[in-house]
Amino acid sequence: MKKKTFSYVVAVLGLLLVGAGLYLIKTVVNPQGVMRALPYVLVGLGCGAFGHGTGDLISRRTMKNSPDIARKLEIEKNDERNIAIANRAKAKAFDIMIFVFGALMIAFALMGVDLAATLLLVCAYLFVTACGIYYRIKYDKEM
Numbered sequence: 001m002k003k004k005t006f007s008y009v010v011a012v013l014g015l016l017l018v019g020a021g022l023y024l025i026k027t028v029v030n031p032q033g034v035m036r037a038l039p040y041v042l043v044g045l046g047c048g049a050f051g052h053g054t055g056d057l058i059s060r061r062t063m064k065n066s067p068d069i070a071r072k073l074e075i076e077k078n079d080e081r082n083i084a085i086a087n088r089a090k091a092k093a094f095d096i097m098i099f100v101f102g103a104l105m106i107a108f109a110l111m112g113v114d115l116a117a118t119l120l121l122v123c124a125y126l127f128v129t130a131c132g133i134y135y136r137i138k139y140d141k142e143m
Contacts (some may be wrong), residue, residue, distance in 0.1 A: 002109045007056040014050025094132065101125045 009074030028035055063070035076082060105125060108118045 004057070004060060007053045008058070010049050011053030013056065014046045014048070014053055017046030017049060018048075019047060026098070096129075098125075098129070100130070 021039045021044075024039035024042065026034070028039070031039075053066070101121070102125070105118065105121055108121060
């Protein structure tokens with residue numbers, strides 16, 4: 001599927017999700033269980049999808065009308081210095097995230113938050129840490 005067609009599909013799908021979420025918010029009188037959160041999740045996902053699709057379409061149209069700016073942006077995007085800066089920023093954010101997740105897990109445990117929520121956070125923490133270890137080993141072998 002072409003990128004332009006995909007962007008249209010994502011934007012329309014986003015509008016449909018927003019519409020479905022708003023419809024559920026207005027029509028479900030006494031929501032129980034999953035229905036308490038589902039309409040709001042649909043609205044959130046729909047807004048994100050619509051914004052992403054529409055932004056991509058606007059960006060594509062702008063770049064089509066000015067090829068010199070498109071070429072300049074492509075050069076900046078692929079510049080080694082910018083790539084190194086982005087990777088360094090990601091690494092720093094990962095380092096900070098490890099400490100924030102740890103502090104949040106301790107806070108959840110001390111506050112007596114539901115065990116399921118705490119375990120989900122612990123699983124997410126362990127998954128991110130395991131991915132970091134995996135890629136560290138992988139890149140050590142490559143370099």
